[in-house]
Amino acid sequence: MEEKxxxxxxxxxxxxxxxxxxxxHAVDDINMKIQRRTTMGxxxxxxxxxxxxxxxxxxxxxxxxxxxxxxxxxITEVRGRKLRKVRERMQIIFxxxxxxxxxxxxxxxxxxxxxxxxxxxxxxxxxxxxxxLMDQVGIEDRLRLSYPHEMDGGRRQRVGIARAIxxxxxxxxxxxxxxxxxxxxxxxxxxxxxxxxxxxxxTYMFVTHDLSVVRHISDNISVMxxxxxxxxxxxxxxxxxQLHPYTKALLSAIPxxxxxxxxxxxxxxxxxxxxxxxxxxxxxxxxxxFATEACNQPQTLTEVEKDHFVSCCRVNEIN
Amino acid sequence: xxxxENFLQVRDLVVEYTSxxxxxxxxxxxxxxxxxGQTLGLVGETGAGKTTIAKAIxxxxxxxxxxxxxxxILVDGQDILKLSEHEKLKxxxxxxxxxxxxxxxxxxxxxxxxxxxxEAVLLHNDFTRTxxxxxxxxxxxxxxxxxxxxxxxxxxxxxxxKQRVVIAMALACDPELLLADEPTxxxxxxxxxxxxxxxxxxxxxxxxxxxxITHDLGVVAETCDNVAVIYAGKIVEFGTxxxxxxxxxxxxxxxxxxxxxxxxxxxxxxxxIPGLPPDPTNLPRGCSFHPRCPRATxxxxxxxxxxxxxxxxxxxxxxxxxxxxx
Numbered sequence: 001m002e003e004k005x006x007x008x009x010x011x012x013x014x015x016x017x018x019x020x021x022x023x024x025h026a027v028d029d030i031n032m033k034i035q036r037r038t039t040m041g042x043x044x045x046x047x048x049x050x051x052x053x054x055x056x057x058x059x060x061x062x063x064x065x066x067x068x069x070x071x072x073x074x075i076t077e078v079r080g081r082k083l084r085k086v087r088e089r090m091q092i093i094f095x096x097x098x099x100x101x102x103x104x105x106x107x108x109x110x111x112x113x114x115x116x117x118x119x120x121x122x123x124x125x126x127x128x129x130x131x132x133l134m135d136q137v138g139i140e141d142r143l144r145l146s147y148p149h150e151m152d153g154g155r156r157q158r159v160g161i162a163r164a165i166x167x168x169x170x171x172x173x174x175x176x177x178x179x180x181x182x183x184x185x186x187x188x189x190x191x192x193x194x195x196x197x198x199x200x201x202x203t204y205m206f207v208t209h210d211l212s213v214v215r216h217i218s219d220n221i222s223v224m225x226x227x228x229x230x231x232x233x234x235x236x237x238x239x240x241x242q243l244h245p246y247t248k249a250l251l252s253a254i255p256x257x258x259x260x261x262x263x264x265x266x267x268x269x270x271x272x273x274x275x276x277x278x279x280x281x282x283x284x285x286x287x288x289x290f291a292t293e294a295c296n297q298p299q300t301l302t303e304v305e306k307d308h309f310v311s312c313c314r315v316n317e318i319n
Numbered sequence: 320x321x322x323x324e325n326f327l328q329v330r331d332l333v334v335e336y337t338s339x340x341x342x343x344x345x346x347x348x349x350x351x352x353x354x355x356g357q358t359l360g361l362v363g364e365t366g367a368g369k370t371t372i373a374k375a376i377x378x379x380x381x382x383x384x385x386x387x388x389x390x391x392i393l394v395d396g397q398d399i400l401k402l403s404e405h406e407k408l409k410x411x412x413x414x415x416x417x418x419x420x421x422x423x424x425x426x427x428x429x430x431x432x433x434x435x436x437x438e439a440v441l442l443h444n445d446f447t448r449t450x451x452x453x454x455x456x457x458x459x460x461x462x463x464x465x466x467x468x469x470x471x472x473x474x475x476x477x478x479x480x481k482q483r484v485v486i487a488m489a490l491a492c493d494p495e496l497l498l499a500d501e502p503t504x505x506x507x508x509x510x511x512x513x514x515x516x517x518x519x520x521x522x523x524x525x526x527x528x529x530x531x532i533t534h535d536l537g538v539v540a541e542t543c544d545n546v547a548v549i550y551a552g553k554i555v556e557f558g559t560x561x562x563x564x565x566x567x568x569x570x571x572x573x574x575x576x577x578x579x580x581x582x583x584x585x586x587x588x589x590x591x592i593p594g595l596p597p598d599p600t601n602l603p604r605g606c607s608f609h610p611r612c613p614r615a616t617x618x619x620x621x622x623x624x625x626x627x628x629x630x631x632x633x634x635x636x637x638x639x640x641x642x643x644x645x
Contacts, residue, residue, distance in 0.1 A: 154595070183364070183534065185364075212580045213580055253511065255512075256540060257536045259540045267513070267516075271480065
């Protein structure tokens with residue numbers, strides 16, 4: 001959260017969708033800074049708006065309100081050729097490598113496509129780049145002509161990663177990139193992502209619901225609930241000292257493999273509701289054990305300790 | 320693994336799928352047993368054969384392509400595979416119920432959830448319609464869904480709520496054995512915590528035996544009494560939860576633990592198991608895990624069955640490099 005040179009900064013970002021029941025406040029007034037060469041983990045349950053946030057930042061959706069700055073430059077409204085340039089710098093890795101790859105394109109064609117689109121490389125250079133990328137993400141050369149259905153999930157995800165890093169982006173939004181993989185393969189892909197970050201100086205936003213994964217890969221973590229940021233802090237700090245009641249419940253819900261440590265679980269009542277036409281005030285209040293009258297007022301994200309921001313008016317009373 | 324009074328006994332189960340002229344060796348000689356009121360966790364990666372074992376127990380594998388080559392499945396001493404179709408119908412959903420992984424596809428989208436449960440209740444009990452409906456409302460409320468939602472359709476429920484409906488349906492006929500196939504995988508952690516706690520409560524209340532299929536070792540740690548680790552259609556390690564979590568022995572089990580990002584460890588690099596699970600149409604000779612195993616020697620790839628070794632009472636491991644000589 002240092003002031004200087006955040007690679008990505010968003011200010012008051014909103015993304016609303018109109019739906020049958022009203023306006024869905026999927027992303028509602030979020031501020032965030034992501035420093036260069038760091039990973040910002042974004043966690044929350046399904047429907048909390050974490051993927052929408054990521055997709056809005058990389059301009060896959062047009063924001064309803066707010067600003068997106070890339071390297072200090074406002075990219076909220078850029079169009080046409082300028083947007084294409086922005087897209088080269090901001091890439092995405094999708095959750096499901098099977099549905100995000102074209103089933104009729106081979107590994108080679110898939111990786112070559114973005115390079116070709118950039119019109120910067122000769123035919124020979126293209127081949128060299130494809131070789132280099134396949135090597136970087138660890139896809140064996142014999143799979144060059146294979147199609148997505150012929151590969152396992154881990155390899156497919158590696159192809160997605162190769163494609164994302166093809167044009168040397170600065171920022172990659174990783175949208176649940178390992179959720180569809182088995183643990184042994186998941187570990188291989190996580191190691192790869194971290195190695196690439198070191199080698200290429202990448203900045204990640206890592207969206208996931210898996211808290212042990214996010215803890216492993218992130219420098220900072222933001223916790224979202226129904227379109228809003230409820231808490232953000234450096235990873236170690238967040239796992240040591242959760243201040244928002246939702247974060248406490250979320251972290252205590254992770255099943256532990258330590259069979260001797262008795263579970264002290266903060267049980268939540270009810271389920272995540274929806275962000276359609278929300279009332280002002282804390283959206284977590286209906287499920288919160290500490291909710292009072294004051295929680296019906298709009299909440300603001302406040303710095304409670306250094307770099308540790310919480311959006312809860314009762315934070316000092318309950319901690 | 321032999322004990323008396325086992326409610327469920329599976330002996331030497333072998334299941335194959337035939338696809339495009341190739342034989343997929345899905346389950347290769349699995350034996351296990353389960354007492355009343357106990358929970359057994361089946362752990363393993365995609366394609367290890369976990370779901371096939373559960374479906375074989377209910378005898379609901381599609382044939383073709385699936386074929387139970389050999390083996391016995393004894394429920395209360397009765398071999399399910401030898402029963403007539405009519406007798407099997409009485410067992411399925413009644414004595415043995417299954418919770419499927421994906422609640423979205425397990426429910427009928429054009430029938431209210433209440434009707435779906437009532438249908439099952441009427442089928443297996445001598446109830447009048449009114450009694451059956453009352454039972455359904457009781458079940459819905461037991462899993463935390465207000466009875467008024469009887470008339471609602473699956474799309475009106477969230478994922479967690481749908482999974483509760485599926486659980487209510489599975490428990491509606493007081494099954495003696497519950498087969499839960501990744502019951503919480505599709506759910507968020509806070510909802511998962513609620514559903515696991517609910518399953519644990521109900522199990523104690525009704526003394527139901529359960530087989531819990533999962534790839535999540537954390538879920539196993541919270542719910543199971545015994546654990547079987549499955550690799551390429553074989554049990555490679557079996558023991559109590561304590562055996563498995565405190566003294567894991569098989570190199571594959573150790574590999575699974577090493578692959579997990581630890582909540583209390585800040586090391587940067589994870590230690591994945593190298594390589595991929597084997598092609599089930601062409602399993603390696605000897606131990607199926609040997610191509611990925613850091614401890615493998617030439618002996619591990621020799622033809623023939625690797626025996627289960629009892630490391631300590633009740634803790635079994637299928638590895639010639641572990642145990643007695645180590």
